Amino acid sequence: MKNYFLALTALLISLSSCQVIKTRTAKAIDIQNNGIIQRPTIADLEVSSPKVTGTATSVGKQTIETIKNNAIGDATKKANCDLLVDPIYETETTGGVTKVTVIGYPATYKNFRPIVEEDLKLIQIGSSKKLNTSEIKPIKKRSAIGLIVGGIIAVPTIIVSYMMYYY
Numbered sequence: 285m286k287n288y289f290l291a292l293t294a295l296l297i298s299l300s301s302c303q304v305i306k307t308r309t310a311k312a313i314d315i316q317n318n319g320i321i322q323r324p325t326i327a328d329l330e331v332s333s334p335k336v337t338g339t340a341t342s343v344g345k346q347t348i349e350t351i352k353n354n355a356i357g358d359a360t361k362k363a364n365c366d367l368l369v370d371p372i373y374e375t376e377t378t379g380g381v382t383k384v385t386v387i388g389y390p391a392t393y394k395n396f397r398p399i400v401e402e403d404l405k406l407i408q409i410g411s412s413k414k415l416n417t418s419e420i421k422p423i424k425k426r427s428a429i430g431l432i433v434g435g436i437i438a439v440p441t442i443i444v445s446y447m448m449y450y451y
Contacts, residue, residue: 324399326407329369331391336363342382348375355386365390 338359340351352373359368368388376383 325396326399326403327393327397328395329391330394331369331389332363332365333389335387336360336365336368336390337385337387338362339383339385341384346382348382348384351375351382351384352386355384356388359386359388360390363390365392367391 336359338355338357338361340354340358342351355373356368356371360366367390368386369391371386371388374385374387376385
């Protein structure tokens, strides 16, 4: 009976500790700084019209950039695309949990080819343009609980002060 109890306890402990953790890694090398000369490759970018939305919520102590990247990953996975064009982020933090929603146009790389002289003019035009971006100031939402608690404390205090002054 004692061995049966120990076996059952060990089984319950092993089943309760099962957790699935998925990770994905990729290797990258910066060929520009390693003395490797590569012939430039160019590709067309096909942008789709309907926008796609992705969301991500903070897990532990993640940076806002990590959460934004996870939201982009969610959106590109939903749309089966390579990147988002003109992404717009909406961030909401409640009780230490940050939720990021991203909306953008899904885009896919097509027609990879070696660069030719005609492409250089297009690259020069694109690199000479500056993009002006601005970030909207965060809106702090006030909780109704603070107003209620403040009212519960303030109203009796005002009444008592009034009564003490006039009586």
